Amino acid sequence: MLYNVSPRTAYELLKKVATPVTTRLFPRFPKVTANRILGIACTGHGASIAYMDSSGVLISSLLERWTGVKYMMMFSAAEEQAIRYPQNDVDRSINYIFTCRSGKFPECTTFEQSFMPWMDWMLKDIGVRAEDIDLVITSDGHFTTGWARLGPELKRWFPKAKVVRAIEHHEIHQRQAFWQSGFPEAAVLTLDTCGEQLARLKGRKLSGTISTLNQSGVHKIFREFRFPEMSAGLIYDTTTQHVGFPQGEEGKTMGLAPYGETELFDQLREDLLLYDDGGFKFLDNDKFTTVLNEYVPAREAKGEITQRHMNVAYAGQAIVNSIVTNAWKAAMNLTGLKKIVYAGGLALNSVSNDIAIRATQPDAYYIAPNPGDPGQGLGCVLFGAYEIAGWAPRHNELPEYLGPKYTHEEMKDLAFQCGYPATLPNDLEPVIARCIANGHIIARYDGSAEFGPRALGNRSILVDPRRPGMKDYLNSRVKHREGFRPFAPTVLEEYSKDWFDLDISSPYMLRVVPILPDKIDLIPAVAHVDGTARVQTISNQENPGYYRLIDTFREVTNIPLVLNTSFNIAGKPIVEKPQDALDCFEQTEIDILALGPYVISKLPLDRYLTEESSA
Numbered sequence: 001m002l003y004n005v006s007p008r009t010a011y012e013l014l015k016k017v018a019t020p021v022t023t024r025l026f027p028r029f030p031k032v033t034a035n036r037i038l039g040i041a042c043t044g045h046g047a048s049i050a051y052m053d054s055s056g057v058l059i060s061s062l063l064e065r066w067t068g069v070k071y072m073m074m075f076s077a078a079e080e081q082a083i084r085y086p087q088n089d090v091d092r093s094i095n096y097i098f099t100c101r102s103g104k105f106p107e108c109t110t111f112e113q114s115f116m117p118w119m120d121w122m123l124k125d126i127g128v129r130a131e132d133i134d135l136v137i138t139s140d141g142h143f144t145t146g147w148a149r150l151g152p153e154l155k156r157w158f159p160k161a162k163v164v165r166a167i168e169h170h171e172i173h174q175r176q177a178f179w180q181s182g183f184p185e186a187a188v189l190t191l192d193t194c195g196e197q198l199a200r201l202k203g204r205k206l207s208g209t210i211s212t213l214n215q216s217g218v219h220k221i222f223r224e225f226r227f228p229e230m231s232a233g234l235i236y237d238t239t240t241q242h243v244g245f246p247q248g249e250e251g252k253t254m255g256l257a258p259y260g261e262t263e264l265f266d267q268l269r270e271d272l273l274l275y276d277d278g279g280f281k282f283l284d285n286d287k288f289t290t291v292l293n294e295y296v297p298a299r300e301a302k303g304e305i306t307q308r309h310m311n312v313a314y315a316g317q318a319i320v321n322s323i324v325t326n327a328w329k330a331a332m333n334l335t336g337l338k339k340i341v342y343a344g345g346l347a348l349n350s351v352s353n354d355i356a357i358r359a360t361q362p363d364a365y366y367i368a369p370n371p372g373d374p375g376q377g378l379g380c381v382l383f384g385a386y387e388i389a390g391w392a393p394r395h396n397e398l399p400e401y402l403g404p405k406y407t408h409e410e411m412k413d414l415a416f417q418c419g420y421p422a423t424l425p426n427d428l429e430p431v432i433a434r435c436i437a438n439g440h441i442i443a444r445y446d447g448s449a450e451f452g453p454r455a456l457g458n459r460s461i462l463v464d465p466r467r468p469g470m471k472d473y474l475n476s477r478v479k480h481r482e483g484f485r486p487f488a489p490t491v492l493e494e495y496s497k498d499w500f501d502l503d504i505s506s507p508y509m510l511r512v513v514p515i516l517p518d519k520i521d522l523i524p525a526v527a528h529v530d531g532t533a534r535v536q537t538i539s540n541q542e543n544p545g546y547y548r549l550i551d552t553f554r555e556v557t558n559i560p561l562v563l564n565t566s567f568n569i570a571g572k573p574i575v576e577k578p579q580d581a582l583d584c585f586e587q588t589e590i591d592i593l594a595l596g597p598y599v600i601s602k603l604p605l606d607r608y609l610t611e612e613s614s615a
């Protein structure tokens with residue numbers, strides 16, 4: 001029943017209509033001498049900042065990680081008041097967007113109150129202050145931080161800096177993708193729900209672009225897709241809302257879709273036309289919402305998930321798979337390039353990514369590790385370094401872990417003063433690997449935090465993938481997630497082909513791939529209902545400590561992978577600081593916290609090393 005008309009083949013079944021192609025060269029920015037660059041991005045999906053200098057330092061932080069409040073937003077003070085208590089139609093419409101799903105105004109802070117403490121915290125270890133910054137790059141207002149309200153503040157805060165403002169939303173997504181890839185030249189695809197209102201388009205918004213970039217910064221635009229009529233993100237948002245998940249929880253729809261049947265998709269597929277230029281025609285959003293409501297009423301947040309709701313998730317996923325695959329194909333055809341890079345919120349849809357890659361077979365591809373709006377702080381900094389300051393950062397492919405650093409001294413104090421048994425093992429990884437193999441729940445906290453939304457080992461909860469009951473055990477004791485949602489594996493890179501249908505590394509968990517049929521029963525805790533997994537591959541070079549932990553687990557169990565889920569409590573962001581890690585450990589039934597080189601456990605460590613859990 002599942003995937004009996006697979007979204008993988010649905011793309012081929014739909015009609016295609018050619019439309020004309022236009023190309024234009026995007027204007028270059030004047031060069032500025034700058035060695036220390038700060039990028040700031042703030043959208044309806046949260047805020048991020050990034051710092052890069054010509055000596056090779058690169059740090060980035062999401063506002064939510066600093067504050068500990070998930071999806072926290074940042075406004076200017078005036079803007080916050082204007083949107084919270086709207087007096088005109090524009091502010092009323094923004095207020096509606098923020099409040100319609102949750103019924104309340106989003107958790108937020110103001111630039112005036114929080115920006116400088118946040119930035120000082122991020123830069124504390126490298127001794128850089130606001131007056132040292134040479135160049136500041138900001139996104140244009142998306143929903144928030146319009147230049148008129150923020151600009152004068154930035155000029156005051158960064159007295160020596162050249163402030164470059166108002167880079168368009170999709171211009172930044174393009175840089176997020178391309179400048180991290182290391183490719184000399186590439187087709188650049190961006191897809192999301194929408195960017196900001198653009199004066200050059202008489203107030204219209206974009207929902208995606210196809211362009212090319214090369215290492216000289218030459219940028220050609222081939223296609224711009226307009227919101228709302230060509231927004232794949234809007235289709236997915238509407239689907240997600242209908243199945244009862246809030247903004248930011250689109251991954252739940254992706255997890256629910258494989259439980260669905262094709263009934264609704266079969267009904268909707270004739271309404272989808274795919275164009276050769278990557279665009280598409282589908283029901284307008286009101287009509288789509290009406291069709292969904294006629295099929296099944298929208299699910300309340302905690303309501304029952306019926307088979308029809310699962311069918312809605314399936315249909316939304318299948319439609320988006322088709323649109324994304326068609327856009328990948330168009331990006332390569334229009335530009336004539338077989339290397340492709342991809343960013344925008346849609347690029348977090350790991351199911352669509354894998355289907356598009358298999359269908360289009362690029363020579364090489366790069367999907368930004370933090371491709372959505374929270375990764376735009378880094379996009380701004382890369383834009384500044386390559387295209388305004390005119391130097392290449394000392395990174396080829398950027399590392400996964402870009403958060404601020406913490407000292408072992410700080411962790412030692414917490415470990416030995418927290419009141420739980422704490423030790424400093426001579427050889428950490430074999431101890432942790434044996435505890436995982438015994439079925440216990442381990443939190444691993446080490447080094448800098450992951451830059452993207454997915455935990456990649458430094459802020460991860462790790463358990464044994466072999467145990468069929470582990471998913472429920474983990475959910476009941478720590479994660480409290482919906483039972484239908486899958487957990488992901490981290491596999492040693494050199495073993496990934498033996499376990500998954502995957503012939504290339506997948507370091508950022510951005511592809512959902514089939515588990516090889518003869519291996520599914522060996523790793524039930526990471527197998528989704530359709531036999532797939534959202535794989536993270538890990539190499540020794542990327543993260544030696546995490547790699548060695550899994551390799552030691554392999555020596556004990558013959559399984560070269562562990563279940564890896566983010567180190568947080570439901571509804572909270574991934575832990576950032578050592579104290580956050582300890583708080584999460586205390587508030588949940590995590591058995592062991594590996595805090596840097598220290599091991600903190602609820603019971604004496606020997607018990608976990610010698611006794612099996614009930615999972």
Ligand SMILES: [Fe+2]
Nearest residue numbers: 192344345373
């Ligand atoms: Fe976006």
